[in-house]
Amino acid sequence: MAEAGPQQLPAAQSVHHELRNAENSAAFLLDHLSERRNDSLRILDAGAGSGTITVSFAKAFPNAQVTGVDIRSDILPRARAVAETAGVKNIEFQQADLFKLPFDDASFDVTFCHQVLTHVKAPEAALREMLRVTKDEGTCVVAVREGDYDTEAIWPNLSGLVKFHGLAASVMEGGGGTTTAGRQLVSWALNAGVNRSQITASFSSWSYHTPTDKQIWAQGLITHIKRGPMHERGIGAGWTADDLDDMATAWEDWAAREDSSLSMLHGEIIVKK
C-alpha cells in the first residue's frame, strides 16, 4: 500500500507487501501488453523492494528478461529468494538509485514503477530517468502506479485511525513525498517532457474487505506503530505514547469488525515512447 514506504520494513509489513503481484498491482500494464506475452521484452521494475511484482512479471512474460532494482541493497537477498522459490530464471536484481539508473539510454522495452514516486522529493526527475532508459520504438512504455493517500476511505473511522492517518501523512510529507501522488501522475509526466498524447491515464482501487486481508494489513501497521520507524517518527513529531497505543488498538478493533473496510484510489499512467 502507498502509505508504507519500502524503507526498513518490519517483518509483518513485509508480509503485507509480498501480497503484491502484477495481477493486483499492474493490471493496467498487463492489459496494455496482452498481445506481447511471448515477446522477448526487457522489463525494468524500478523500486522492486522484495520483488514479488517483479517475479510475477517474469512469470507473465516467460521470454522476457526482467530486472528489478532497489536503493536498498539489504532487500535484494529477499527478492532473490522470492524469485528462487517461484522458480523463475529470467530475472535479476541489483542495487540502484532511481535517479541515476546504471543503464544505457534505451535499454528497456517496459519500465515500471509502483508505490515509489509518492515517497520521493523529485518525482519528475525520476520519471525523466525512467524515460531515458526506455527504448524509443513506439511500442515501448514507462508505466507508473501510485497511491493517492488523501483518498483513503476507512470504515468505521475510529478516532485512533484518524490519528494514524495524520501520522502517516506527516511521515510521507516529512520525507519529501506527497499524499496526492495518484492524481498528479499526468502532471508529473508532462513536466518530465512528455506530450499529453503519449499518456494513457487511469485510476484503480486497492481495498481490504476480507478478515484475512484486514488482519494482514492491520498487523503490519501495528508492528510499525509499536516498534518500527513510525513509532520513532511519531514520538519525534509530537504524538504521545498513548496516541500511538490508540492507533494500534484502533487497527486491532478495525480488523476484528465485520463491517470494516479500507480502500484507496491509485493513479496509473502508461507513457508510450
Added chain:
Amino acid sequence: MAEAGPQQLPAAQSVHHELRNAENSAAFLLDHLSERRNDSLRILDAGAGSGTITVSFAKAFPNAQVTGVDIRSDILPRARAVAETAGVKNIEFQQADLFKLPFDDASFDVTFCHQVLTHVKAPEAALREMLRVTKDEGTCVVAVREGDYDTEAIWPNLSGLVKFHGLAASVMEGGGGTTTAGRQLVSWALNAGVNRSQITASFSSWSYHTPTDKQIWAQGLITHIKRGPMHERGIGAGWTADDLDDMATAWEDWAAREDSSLSMLHGEIIVKK
C-alpha cells in the same frame, strides 16, 4: 456521478448522466451474473432516472424482463424514449417510491440501485425494501453501487473547485444524504438484517481524463451552478454570486487543461438472498 442527485437535472447534467450504462456503472454485477446472460431473470433498477443503465441491462440480458422505477414521474418519458431509441422491448418504467415499492415480496431475481442511497436519509430502510422484493432462492441478489464523495480526487485542485466541493457536500448532507456512502454499504446491509456471509463487497473508481469526458462533466456542473437548483441552494446557504462564478470558471479552466483529471471511489455490494 454521485454528487449530482437525480432531482431536477438541467439538460447538460442529463447528458452526463446518460453516459452511464451497465458496463461502466455495474461491471461488478455483470461479472457476478456472467453465467446467467440468457436466463429469464426479472431485474429491477430502483432509482432508474433517465434509464440508460436500465436499458443496457435489458440489452445485456435479452431474455430478462427489466423494470425501472423512479420517484420522479417526469423523468419516465425520457427513460421510455431511451429504451425506444435502443430498440429494447423487454423493459418497462413506472413511478415508484424506493421506500414503498409497489411489488409483492420476492418479485425479482436481481434488484439494483446506483448512486441513489448516498442522497437519502434512511438508506437501511431502502435496502430492507429492496431485499423484500427480491426472491429468496440462493442465486438472487440485491446489488448496490454508491459514490464516496469524500474520496473525490481532483487535479489541479483550483480554489473554485475546493469551494464547489464544499457546496456539493453541503447540498448532499442538507438533503439528508452522506458524502461517505461508498464505504458504508456493508454496514448498512448488516443493519438491514443481512449476514456478513451473504455480502460480497468491492470498490471501483469513476474517472475523467479525456477532453470530451471532462467537458461533458464540467458543462453539466456549470449549468447546475449558474442557474440550476445548486445555484439557489448555494445562495441560500451563504455562498455569494462571486463564489458561484468562481466555481463555474474553475470548472471551465479545469476542463480545458491537459493535466487535469477527476476520480472518485465507488463502493459496491452484492447481497445474496
